[in-house]
Amino acid sequence: MAIFRHLRFLFGGLPSDSSAAETTVALAKTVSSCVHHMELGALSACLAAVVCSSEQPPLRPLGSSAGDGASLVIKSVLDRATELLTDRHAAASYTVPNRALWQASFDAFFGLLTKYCVSKFESIQQMFVTQTPSSGIGPEASKATSKEMPVELLRASLPHTNEQQRQRLLDFAQRSMPVTGFNPSGARGGHITSESVPG
Known part of the structure; x- marks a missing residue:
């Protein structure tokens, strides 16, 4: 769990030294591989460690040149967690407290994630408005935002969201669509689906 408490220290940026950078990438892949063998209780603890960390984790999109290990x-x-909770045999073995612990951990992380996305979107938008006040938000802002928005994390979060959280995502999508390309029209009846969050 210590790794999840220190994501910024470990994956805050790729080292300039190629050997050190390869080690950082390998560490992220190794941790991910270990996670695929965890049960729900351990996953809850991992997500809780991320939220409880004194350092904001670097929530970058996958493939980011700055590093995407976190x-x-x-x-x-x-x-x-999605795999476990959608598997009938596995899901049947989890007690109500197990599920409640996971949901509480996810809810806290989701709050962190959405706060980060909104803050990142607003800071980029403000930067371009300040630089080019007459032209407003254009293609360059869209390009900058797409490089910073952790869309893969938003998509991976969707199976665990409740109605209120999905509405929050929908509101953000509607607000940011001109810049990020989010398309909330794919959500039916107020629900965002994985198809409505662009890759």
């Missing part, structure tokens, strides 16, 4: 390991936690 997002990779967090996504593996979300994906593993």
Whole structure:
């Protein structure tokens, strides 16, 4: 769990030294591989460690040139939980407290994730408005935002969201669509589906 408390220290950026960078990438892949063998209780503890960390984890999109190790390991936690909770045999073995602990951990992380996304979107938008006040938000802002928004984490979070959380995502999608390309029209009846969050 210590790794999840220190994601910024471990994956805050790729080292300039190629050997050290390869080691960092390998560490992220190794942690992700280990996560795929965890049960729900351990996954809950991992996500709780992320939220309780004194350092904001670097929630970058996968493939980011600045490094995506933190997002990779967090996504593996979300994906593993989805796998367990959608498997009839596995899900049947989890007690109400097990599920409640996972949901509480996820809810706290989801709050962190959405706060990060909104803050990142607003800071980029403000930067471009300040630089080019007459032209407003254009293609460059869209490009900058797409490089910063952790869409893969948003998509991986969707199976665990409740109605209120899905509405929060929908509101953000509607607000940011001109810049991020989010398309909330894919959500039916107020529900965002994985198809409505662009890759």
